[in-house]
Amino acid sequence: MVLAPQEAARRIRSGQGSEPIQVAGRLDLSEFPGSQLPAGLHCYELDARGAKLTSLPADLRVDGRLVLDNCLHLECLPKGLTAGSISLRNCPALTALPENLDTWFLDLAGCTQFVDWPARGNIHNGALVLRHCVRLQALPPWIGRLSQLDLAGCVGLREIPDGLSVTSWVDVGGTGITRLPPSLCGAPLRWRGVRVNERIAFHPEELTARETLAETNAEVRRVMMERMGYLKFAQEAQARLLDEDRDRGGTRQLLRIELQADEPLVGLACFCPSTGRQYFLRVPPKMNTCHQAAAWMAGFDDPALYHPEIET
Amino acid sequence: MKRNLIYMDAKSSKFWNIEQSGNTFTVTYGRTGTDGQSQIKSFADEAVATKEAAKLIKEKLGKGYVNAAPSAPASAPANGAAGDATDEPIPLVAFSSINRREDIGENIGTFVGQRVVDYDADKPVKADVCYRFRSDWETNEVIPNLEAYFETDAALTATALVLGAWHGDDSEKTSAEVVATLVKGRDRLPRLAAIFMGDITSEENEMSWIKQSDLSPLLAAFPRLQLLRARGGDGLALTVPQHAHLRALALETGGMDVSVLRSVCTSDFPNLEYLELWLGTDQYGANYSVADLQPILSGRLFPKLKYLGLRNCQLADEVAAVVVNSPLLQRLETLDLSLGVLTDEGARALLLLPLNTTLKKLNLHYNYLSADLVRQLKALPLVVDASKPSDMDVNDEWRFVAVGE
Numbered sequence: 001m002v003l004a005p006q007e008a009a010r011r012i013r014s015g016q017g018s019e020p021i022q023v024a025g026r027l028d029l030s031e032f033p034g035s036q037l038p039a040g041l042h043c044y045e046l047d048a049r050g051a052k053l054t055s056l057p058a059d060l061r062v063d064g065r066l067v068l069d070n071c072l073h074l075e076c077l078p079k080g081l082t083a084g085s086i087s088l089r090n091c092p093a094l095t096a097l098p099e100n101l102d103t104w105f106l107d108l109a110g111c112t113q114f115v116d117w118p119a120r121g122n123i124h125n126g127a128l129v130l131r132h133c134v135r136l137q138a139l140p141p142w143i144g145r146l147s148q149l150d151l152a153g154c155v156g157l158r159e160i161p162d163g164l165s166v167t168s169w170v171d172v173g174g175t176g177i178t179r180l181p182p183s184l185c186g187a188p189l190r191w192r193g194v195r196v197n198e199r200i201a202f203h204p205e206e207l208t209a210r211e212t213l214a215e216t217n218a219e220v221r222r223v224m225m226e227r228m229g230y231l232k233f234a235q236e237a238q239a240r241l242l243d244e245d246r247d248r249g250g251t252r253q254l255l256r257i258e259l260q261a262d263e264p265l266v267g268l269a270c271f272c273p274s275t276g277r278q279y280f281l282r283v284p285p286k287m288n289t290c291h292q293a294a295a296w297m298a299g300f301d302d303p304a305l306y307h308p309e310i311e312t
Numbered sequence: 313m314k315r316n317l318i319y320m321d322a323k324s325s326k327f328w329n330i331e332q333s334g335n336t337f338t339v340t341y342g343r344t345g346t347d348g349q350s351q352i353k354s355f356a357d358e359a360v361a362t363k364e365a366a367k368l369i370k371e372k373l374g375k376g377y378v379n380a381a382p383s384a385p386a387s388a389p390a391n392g393a394a395g396d397a398t399d400e401p402i403p404l405v406a407f408s409s410i411n412r413r414e415d416i417g418e419n420i421g422t423f424v425g426q427r428v429v430d431y432d433a434d435k436p437v438k439a440d441v442c443y444r445f446r447s448d449w450e451t452n453e454v455i456p457n458l459e460a461y462f463e464t465d466a467a468l469t470a471t472a473l474v475l476g477a478w479h480g481d482d483s484e485k486t487s488a489e490v491v492a493t494l495v496k497g498r499d500r501l502p503r504l505a506a507i508f509m510g511d512i513t514s515e516e517n518e519m520s521w522i523k524q525s526d527l528s529p530l531l532a533a534f535p536r537l538q539l540l541r542a543r544g545g546d547g548l549a550l551t552v553p554q555h556a557h558l559r560a561l562a563l564e565t566g567g568m569d570v571s572v573l574r575s576v577c578t579s580d581f582p583n584l585e586y587l588e589l590w591l592g593t594d595q596y597g598a599n600y601s602v603a604d605l606q607p608i609l610s611g612r613l614f615p616k617l618k619y620l621g622l623r624n625c626q627l628a629d630e631v632a633a634v635v636v637n638s639p640l641l642q643r644l645e646t647l648d649l650s651l652g653v654l655t656d657e658g659a660r661a662l663l664l665l666p667l668n669t670t671l672k673k674l675n676l677h678y679n680y681l682s683a684d685l686v687r688q689l690k691a692l693p694l695v696v697d698a699s700k701p702s703d704m705d706v707n708d709e710w711r712f713v714a715v716g717e
Contacts, residue, residue: 024578026571044578064577064607084610085603104610104634105603125637126603127630147602147633147661167661168633188657 005043012038026065035073054093056081077101085126097121108133109150130154139164151175152192160184169195173223178202191227194219200227209236218262230267230280233257242266243289247311248273252290255280268293273311313337313362315369317377318344320406322420325427327380328372335361339368344425373695378405399505400471402538404618404645407560407586409508409541413651413678413701413714417513419444424472424506424539431457437466444511445490446476454478458493462500472506477516479523486547488525495533504534510543510564517544519715520566520596524548531555539586545597548572553579560586566624566716567596570604577607584614588621588648591631596716602630611639621648621675624713628652628679633661641669648675650697651714659685667693678714680706 003011005025011017012029020040027043032051042061049069058078066083068074074091077098085105088094094108096116104126108114114133117140124144130136132153139157145165151157152173160170162181170184173192179202180187189201199206200220204227212233215221225233239255246252249271257265267282268290283293295306313332319325325344330337335355342348355361381403406424410416420428426442433453437443443461445454454475461467473494479485487509494501507530512522522544528551530540538559542548545565553575561584563572568591576589587608592598605622607613620640622631628649635647647665649658659681665671673695681689686698700706 026574045574064574065603084606087603104606125609126606126634145637147630147637166633167636167664168629168657188660 008043012041150190151177152190172201191223194223196220196223200224204228209233213237213257213259216260218259221259221262225265230265230282231269231278234265234267234269234280239265242287245290247290247294249276252294254283254287254290254293256285266293268297313365316380317369317372318380318403318405319372319375319377320344320403320408320422320425321376321411322409322415322418323422325406325422325425328377330365330368332361332365334358337361337365374697376405376411376697378403399503399536399538402505402559404585407539407541407562407588407619409562410564410651411677412699416519416715417515419476419513420474420508420511423474423508423511426472428474428511430476431461433457433460437461437464439466439469442472442474443470444474444476446511447478447480449481452478452480452482454480454490455493458490458497462497467497467500469503470501471503472508473501473504474508474511476511479517483517483521484523486523486525487527487544491525491527491529495529498533501534503536505536506539506541507534507537508541508543510541512543514715518566519544519564520546520592522546526551528552531558541588545569545572545590545592550575550579553581555581557583559583560588562586562588562621564588564590564624564715565592565597566590566713567592567594567598568600569597570600573600573604577604577613579613581614583616585616586619587614587617588619588623590624590651590715591622591626592624593626593713593716598626602627602634605631605634609634609638609640611642615643618644618670619646619648620644621646621650623648623651624715625649625652626713628654629658629661632658636661636664636666641666641671644669644671646673646675647671650675650677650679652678653711653713654679654681655711656680656682656685659689663688663692665692665694673697678704680704680711682706 001019002022005023005027008021008023009028023043026045026047029048030050032048035052035054037057039057039059044063045065046062047067049067051071052073053071054073055076056078062083064084067087069087069089071091073093075093079098080100081098082102086103087107088111089107090110092112094111095113097118099118100120101118102122106123107129109129109131112134115135121142127148128146129150131150134155136154137156139161141161141163143164148168149166150171152171154175158176160177160181163183165183166187169188169190171190189196191201200223207224207228212221212224215224234255234257237257239257241253242256243254252270254268259265264285266285266287267280269278269280271278281297283296287293287296292303295303298306300306315330317328327344328341330339335358336352338350338352340348340350355364402424409420422428423442428444429441431443431445445457447454475490478487478490509527510522524542524544524547526549527542541562543564545568558581625631632649654676671694676698678701679698681698689696689698
């Protein structure tokens with residue numbers, strides 16, 4: 001039976017009837033408390049964000065948007081799931097996508113356990129967002145031409161398969177990817193949303209403090225510092241020494257570098273007492289002493305109250 | 313060799329014909345419905361004449377002229393017997409209205425090729441013009457004027473109507489009453505083929521302040537409607553989006569609510585050839601994402617679509633990146649991403665447009681493109697309009713759609 005969106009939502013929420021339901025508009029089942037939707041559901045748009053669903057019925061049909069953001073218990077999706085766009089942001093129980101998934105837009109941002117692609121599927125034409133899919137190790141070979149590919153924060157990804165192409169940009173921020181495949185040659189790059197060139201993304205060892213300081217775009221400059229590493233940057237940029245003392249790791253220095261059109265970079269350069277490695281830990285620019293900076297990192301606004309037994 | 317071209321927009325409706333014979337050609341041009349004026353030019357030989365003629369034709373096409381339909385008389389038949397032979401199709405080009413950003417500052421002078429005249433209750437009513445009904449601060453006679461017009465014989469043959477500002481001194485007044493009045497007068501408007509609901513300039517009321525209403529009663533009341541154009545997104549709705557013959561839908565907004573987009577995406581307009589959506593910016597109520605356009609771009613709606621305009625769009629770059637992957641490009645003639653925030657990023661995507669399709673024209677008027685990208689786009693085998701208003705600053709840090717408030 002064809003129902004208006006509100007009536008359909010009311011029936012489903014109250015668990016009435018078992019007839020197949022067709023909805024011409026947007027079915028709002030956000031925060032739906034049940035673990036399952038009824039069978040025979042067909043709608044233009046389904047919004048079930050925040051629902052307690054663990055899976056979806058095998059015969060669910062959604063023509064336009066399917067929104068399942070923040071479905072914390074969602075574990076699996078039906079085979080052949082097809083929709084114009086599918087949003088699965090922050091579904092931490094989801095580990096795999098179903099066979100023959102078919103969509104233009106797929107957003108899996110924050111699906112921290114997602115790891116398994118199906119052997120076959122059809123994701124093409126729109127944007128594929130995989131932000132912070134930290135367990136993801138690889139992309140499948142069957143992804144079609146996309147508009148955008150957002151891989152920022154996919155720390156386990158080391159390469160993009162050849163054959164994948166985009167009409168706009170690829171975001172590789174924080175991934176282990178070191179080069180683009182031939183099919184993406186020349187594609188515009190982003191690093192966590194900031195437009196960067198191939199050198200910044202893939203050859204940070206070539207970057208110098210001089211060119212980083214000369215970069216006028218503050219966002220790009222921040223990415224360049226991050227890519228160089230703050231310690232190397234601070235050393236090369238001839239930072240001003242604000243304070244120096246000793247802790248268990250050895251000499252500790254508070255360093256400051258002026259940046260144009262941005263707040264100064266101030267950080268504590270210190271050695272780890274157990275590994276001997278040196279670190280640069282950024283702190284607010286108003287810090288004056290190493291002790292004050294260390295106290296701030298430990299959550300103390302008043303450094304006088306900070307007397308650690310041990311710092312690690 | 314003979315070519316007949318026409319041009320129509322919110323200000324004018326004109327023709328330009330060229331006929332070559334040997335080393336001479338004759339150019340005839342003027343306002344639609346007149347004989348126009350002619351010029352004859354002679355050249356050294358036929359080859360030179362052919363080359364010069366081709367140059368002029370290319371120039372005209374670049375300015376927005378299109379081929380005239382093979383047998384399209386300029387005006388509607390004078391005889392208005394309802395239920396007679398099939399309606400004269402309005403030429404596709406006549407569905408356009410705002411071609412340049414500055415057009416929004418003026419009331420239209422023509423609508424679907426007909427001259428627009430403000431209705432004046434004290435003057436005799438004519439049959440060969442399109443009447444505009446509107447109020448100003450002092451007088452709000454829209455409803456009584458419409459009702460008076462319905463009583464005339466001219467209404468029986470009218471094919472187009474324009475509704476201007478309807479709010480008078482009450483800025484909260486929606487278009488609902490005007491819609492209801494038109495629906496009530498349906499039997500007196502048996503030939504109505506084109507409605508513009510909201511020919512309102514920014515001086516009269518900013519686009520995002522115009523109070524619209526559900527316009528679908530108009531679809532139900534006028535079965536011969538070919539074009540529905542509306543301006544203003546606030547309150548705009550198409551709750552029953554179906555019409556067997558509608559050929560053109562144009563919704564101009566400063567910010568489109570996703571519910572309107574959803575209505576378009578679930579509509580039943582099997583004969584739609586022209587779809588113009590002004591998507592706007594979130595500053596003025598837009599709350600869609602590009603994924604909400606997927607049902608349109610998927611190509612499963614509107615099998616006859618020839619023109620797609622996704623205009624005045626804050627997300628023009630993202631739209632461009634998806635549009636180039638759309639199966640719709642296999643049947644569109646014109647893709648219009650004008651009046652939005654299109655930058656080099658979106659333009660680079662447009663360079664990937666599939667060629668050897670039906671696509672002929674790319675309208676990118678008002679854009680943030682660099683000269684280099686404009687040059688690359690113009691090298692595509694398409695008519696590309698990448699013009700900018702003279703006051704645009706491409707390097708400005710802030711980038712706006714053409715019409716927000």
